[in-house]
Amino acid sequence: MALLQCSPVYRPLLRQLVTQQNRSLRSIPSLHAAAPLKSFSTSSPAMTNAKILNAKNMNAQILKAEYAVRGELAIRSEELKNDLVKGVKLPFKRVVSCNIGNPQALDQKPVTFFRQVASLVEYPELLKDENAEAAAKFYASDAIARAKLLLKNIGSVGAYSHSQGIPHIRENVAKFIAERDGYAADPSMIFLTQGASAGVQLTLEMLIENSDVGIMIPIPQYPLYTATLAVLDANPVPYYLDESRGWGLTTQELQRSYDEAAKKGIDTRALVIINPGNPTGQCLTEQNMREVIEFCSKNRVMLLADEVYQTNIYQPKDRPFHSFKKVLKSMGPSYEGFEMISYHSISKGMIGECGRRGGYFECEGLDSAVLEQIYKISSISLCPNVQGQIMVDLMVNPPKKGDPSYAQYKQEYDDIYHSLVKRAAILEDTFNSLEGVTCNSADGAMYLFPQIRLPKKAIEAAKQAGKEADQFYCLAMLESTGVCVVAGSGFGQVEGTAHLRSTFLPQPELFDDFCNGIKKFHADFMDKYRD
C-alpha cells in the first residue's frame, strides 16, 4: 500500500524500511515474546475473521509504520532472555541489548545529585526542618535546597502542572540556552515534553496538512521520523549523508532531494537534521550549519533540529557541538523570523534518564496562531509528567562550582564521559578489524554504524530466508552471541549497502567479552558464507 501511494523515487527506500519488516513480521507467529504467560492469539480462531476491529479495517497508516529499534531483533532478544532465565542452554550467558540507547539498563549509574532531588520531591517529609539532621545523612544540602525550591514552584509532583510545563523550569531552560549560545531565549517559546519524541510527533502532526506534504529526513535516520510520517500519511523526502566523508551532508544533496520531490508534486515543508547524528554520530561544522539555514530560507522549509545528543561530544576540539539556535542568531537580523524548532531530551548525554520521559522543544520564529495551537494540543494531554520536567531542570541547571555536590557531580559526569569515549574507540576498532567491515568514528551520540560488505552467499541465504541481508546478519549475530543490534535497513541506507547500529553502552567490565564475541561471530559467519 505504501509503495502504491508513494512516488517512484522513494520506493527503494520505503522498500528497505517497510517490506523487510513486513516479511519478517509475517514469518513470526507471535511478535509478543516478552509476555511469557500468553502470546497474542485470540481464544476463538473462528471469531478472528468476524472481528469488529481487524488488520483489514483498522487505520491502514499504522500498519505501514515500522520501528526497527524495538522490532524483530529486540523481540527475539526478549525471547532469548526468557529462555536463559528458564535455564535453556544457549551459546551465550547473557543477552546484551545494544539496540537502544538505554544506558541505565546496562548499569550506567545515575547522577547522585539528580536522584537525591528526585527522591526528596516525592516525600516532602524529608524537607521539614525537624528532620534536617536525619536527612543530612543521605542528602546533600544543595539537593535539599533544590528540592525545596522546586516544590515551592511546583506544589506537588502529583498534581497536573501548566500544560506547557512548569514556568520556573522553563525559565531555567531559557537561561541554559542563553548561557550555552550567548543569545537570549524566551521561556514562553519553550514547551516541556515527555521526551524529545513526543515533541517531534506533535510538530509533525501540526505540519502534515495533507498527503502531499513532504518532510526532509537524513538517510540514515532515527526511525521515529519515518514511523511518524507513515502514521500521518506524509512523504519522507530523503537526503543522503555521505559515508565516505564522515557522514557529512552537502547543500547540493539537500537541493537535489528537494527538487526531486518537487518534480513529483511533493510539497516539502520542513527539514529534519539530527545533530549529533543518529545512527551516524557526526557533528556538523558551523559553516555546514549556516549553509543548511540558508538552504531552508531559500527553499522556504522549516528547520527541525533534533539535538538530543548535544552533550555526547567525543571530539570537543575538532568537532564541538553548535546549536542551530546559536548559528541562526549569529547570522544576524536578515534571518529574523526564520522558523525553527530545536529538541532536547533527558534520555541521553551523561545522564541517561530515559525511563523518566522528559525533554523540551524551543520554538523560534513561529507564527503566533501556530503557537496557540501547539499549546492547545498540549493541553489535551494535560501536562508532561512532573518528575520528567524536574529532571529537565536538573539537566539544564546542575550543580555549579562551589556547590557542595559539585565535585561529586563533576566526577560522575567525567567518569561516564571518559568511559563512553573509551568504549566508542574500542568498539570502532573492533568493527574496523572485521573482514569486509568499515566503521566511521562517532563524533557524538551513542552509536556506531559500521558498513558490512556481505558475501554473495550470505545475501542469497538472506533472500531464501525472506530477510534483508543486514537483518539476516544481525539475527545470526543475536542467535550466536546474544548481542542485539539493529540492522541498517531499519534506518535507511544507500541501496545495496548493509549496515548495523550498535550502541557502545555495554558495561566496561563486560566490554572485552562483548567485542571478542562479535569478532568470533563475524569470523565464523564469513567462513560460512565467504565467496
Place this chain on the structure above:
Amino acid sequence: MALLQCSPVYRPLLRQLVTQQNRSLRSIPSLHAAAPLKSFSTSSPAMTNAKILNAKNMNAQILKAEYAVRGELAIRSEELKNDLVKGVKLPFKRVVSCNIGNPQALDQKPVTFFRQVASLVEYPELLKDENAEAAAKFYASDAIARAKLLLKNIGSVGAYSHSQGIPHIRENVAKFIAERDGYAADPSMIFLTQGASAGVQLTLEMLIENSDVGIMIPIPQYPLYTATLAVLDANPVPYYLDESRGWGLTTQELQRSYDEAAKKGIDTRALVIINPGNPTGQCLTEQNMREVIEFCSKNRVMLLADEVYQTNIYQPKDRPFHSFKKVLKSMGPSYEGFEMISYHSISKGMIGECGRRGGYFECEGLDSAVLEQIYKISSISLCPNVQGQIMVDLMVNPPKKGDPSYAQYKQEYDDIYHSLVKRAAILEDTFNSLEGVTCNSADGAMYLFPQIRLPKKAIEAAKQAGKEADQFYCLAMLESTGVCVVAGSGFGQVEGTAHLRSTFLPQPELFDDFCNGIKKFHADFMDKYRD
C-alpha cells in the same frame, strides 16, 4: 469547516462544542496568559503572512479540536492568578481552580506509603542494608520491601522499560482485576500508559480508518473524546444521557443514535462509556451494563469503557461500581470474543497522582494482529514513564491488612473519601439552593454538573458578547469570585440548556467561603439579568 464536513444532524452539537470556543478564541488577543514574560506574538508582524507554517496551511484537523477544560476560562484564571501575585486589587483573594480534577493542586495530601516507595526507588542508596537503621526513621519497613521488590523487577527507574509496561507490574494489575471482578485477567492483554488519556488516543487512532468512521460518545462527555475525534477527522456519534433520570442511559437512545448515524453513511465502530460518568458522575446498574453489551454485540461495535473514577463511589450500597469486564464475563460463553478495552488511571480515585501520568488499559477479545499493532505503536514512544508505572503498581496493590503501613494507608484513604462525600453533598446543596438551578447528585467521580436556567436578558447579553450563554455565565463567575469552572457547552448538552462542571475538590477549610462566593455571585447575576 467542521460544519461543512459534518452530517446535518450533528451540526448543532458541533456548533456548541466548536463555534463557541472559536468565537471566544478570536476575541482574545493572546491565549497564552500563563507565561508572564511574553505572549505569543511574532516580533515581525510583516513576516506573519509569509510564515512557512501558519494557521491556513497547518493540519486543519488540529484547528477543529477543542478542549474546554484548559480553554478560555482556565487561561483567564491563570491571568488572574498572576494579577494577584502582582498585587492587583481584585474582588477575591484567591483563584479556585474547579475546572479540572487535580486534587493535589488543592492540597489533597498524597498517600504516604506511595510517596515513600516513590522516594526510595529514586535513590537506592536508601535501600542498602548498612543504611537500614537511618532509613527506618523515615520509611516504613513495608515501603522499603516494596521498593526493593520493584527495583529487582525494574532495574533503574531511569531506564526505558518494556514498551507494554514492566511485566511484574502488569502481573499485579492482572491480579487486581481478577480480585476485583472474580474473573481471571491476562497480563499480556494489559498495556501500561501515561494516563488513561494516552490509551484512549491510541485506541481511537487504531480505529479511525477513514472519515466515515463514527464513535459513539455520551453527551455530556469528557472532551478528550471530541478533541481526539476532531484531530483524527472522524465522526462523534452522540447519545444523550437523561438528566431527568439521574443521567441514565437507555438502549433505545443508543439505538436511535446508531441508526441515525447509519442513515447518514457513518460507519460506527465503537461505543464510549464513561462509568462513573464525567462530567455527570452517574454509576450504571449491572442490568444497564448488560443491555449496553448486548447493544454492542447486536450492532457490532467495540466497547470502550473509561473507568478511571471506579473508586470514586459515593453510594456504594445503592450504586456500587461494576466493571464492564466483570459484567461481560458474567454473561457467559456466548459472549466469548466480545471486543472491549477498559481504561484506568492513577490520576483519580483517592490517590490523585495526576502529574505522574500513569494508567493502563485491558484488552478483551481483540484480534491478535491488532494487538501486535498496538504493541508496535507503543514501541515508537519507547515506554510509559517508569514512576507512573510504579504508581499503577501501588494503586492496584496497596498495603493489606497486617502490613505495617496498612492502618495509616486506610486512615488516609478513608479521610479523603469521607471528605469528598461531604464536600460533594455541600456543593450539591449549594447549587440546588440557587435560583433556577438544579443539580443531580454525584454517584461517583469528582464533579457536579448543575443545570442553570438563564434569564433571557443574560442569554441576550451573552450573544452580544459573542459567547455561549453558559460560557458567559462562567466567565462572570470567574471575574467576580475567582472560581474557575468549565461551561457545559465544553462537554456537550441538550440544545438550549446551560450547565457548568465544577469539581468539589477545593480545600475543606475554604469550602464554606467557596460555596458562599457562588451563592452571592449567582444572586447578583440573577438580580442583574432577571426577566
